[in-house]
Amino acid sequence: MTDLIIVCPGDEKLLAKLKRRRIVVPTKDEKAVHKIHREVSKSNDLHAIKLETEKSLSALSFKEEWVNIPLAIYAAEFGEYKEILPHLEQIRKSNARIFLSSQHEFNYTALRILSSLSINCGLYFNGGVLHWDRMNDLMHFAIYGRARHAPVEPFDWLASHYMPAAYTEYSAVYFDDPSRYIHINEKEQIALTGLDLSKGNFIGEGIEALESIEENRKYTDWFSRRYDTMLGMNECAFCPAFRICLARFSYLRNKKKTCKIFFTDLQDAADYYYSKKNSGGNRVWQV
Numbered sequence: 001m002t003d004l005i006i007v008c009p010g011d012e013k014l015l016a017k018l019k020r021r022r023i024v025v026p027t028k029d030e031k032a033v034h035k036i037h038r039e040v041s042k043s044n045d046l047h048a049i050k051l052e053t054e055k056s057l058s059a060l061s062f063k064e065e066w067v068n069i070p071l072a073i074y075a076a077e078f079g080e081y082k083e084i085l086p087h088l089e090q091i092r093k094s095n096a097r098i099f100l101s102s103q104h105e106f107n108y109t110a111l112r113i114l115s116s117l118s119i120n121c122g123l124y125f126n127g128g129v130l131h132w133d134r135m136n137d138l139m140h141f142a143i144y145g146r147a148r149h150a151p152v153e154p155f156d157w158l159a160s161h162y163m164p165a166a167y168t169e170y171s172a173v174y175f176d177d178p179s180r181y182i183h184i185n186e187k188e189q190i191a192l193t194g195l196d197l198s199k200g201n202f203i204g205e206g207i208e209a210l211e212s213i214e215e216n217r218k219y220t221d222w223f224s225r226r227y228d229t230m231l232g233m234n235e236c237a238f239c240p241a242f243r244i245c246l247a248r249f250s251y252l253r254n255k256k257k258t259c260k261i262f263f264t265d266l267q268d269a270a271d272y273y274y275s276k277k278n279s280g281g282n283r284v285w286q287v
């Protein structure tokens with residue numbers, strides 16, 4: 001039996017069929033959080049609830065009962081600091097990671113604030129304008145910052161999983177890495193990622209198909225083809241930061257002044273983090 005984590009809706013019937021699995025449930029309804037937790041816990045393990053909201057973070061009504069529920073909150077904007085202030089202590093105590101959209105400029109500053117307040121947080125990419133300079137500042141803060149702060153994703157993941165001679169996949173941060181997560185809907189249609197599921201790009205169907213997913217041809221093909229961009233004559237194939245970006249921003253027109261600069265800096269930062277971790281500390285005499 002596969003030990004992949006299942007990303008699926010909080011549908012009672014579906015959850016009842018999925019026994020003893022680790023589950024992620026995406027929802028847009030903050031009122032459903034407690035109910036989802038209860039439903040999943042009946043016969044499965046809740047890995048996380050992904051709460052996506054178009055509201056600002058400050059407009060969410062943080063409930064006392066959320067404290068012990070693993071939550072990944074995706075909010076479009078940070079909102080008003082004075083509105084979030086009364087909830088800060090509860091957020092800090094809770095098992096939550098706050099993600100803010102990469103579209104809004106102030107979110108980059110807000111993530112620094114959250115991280116400095118010891119709140120796990122991160123940036124999520126949902127198209128639109130990308131603020132590369134701001135992202136670079138945030139990444140420097142996350143990796144080189146000496147003052148105590150909580151991890152900022154996906155930078156912390158990339159730095160801590162980085163291997164100099166391999167590719168580093170960071171989509172697990174967003175429950176979207178098929179080597180760890182698999183997506184399924186109420187109709188039991190299975191897809192590699194959330195985007196594939198919403199676009200109808202299915203690789204199989206039925207709960208039983210999940211049990212043998214490692215033998216599914218479309219699933220195994222994904223592993224053998226995932227770095228195929230490297231084999232083509234395109235800008236990403238010649239990019240020094242391909243190993244950590246994996247061509248995620250290949251749609252951009254001006255890569256030279258945007259993603260390439262950023263991901264090359266991020267790769268340097270990950271290299272720095274890696275050598276620091278493996279240096280065995282400072283030695284006085286190095287002969």
Ligand code: SF4
Binds near residue numbers: 235236240259263
């Ligand atoms: S940083 Fe830009 S150019 Fe480099 S691999 Fe990523 S998308 Fe391609």
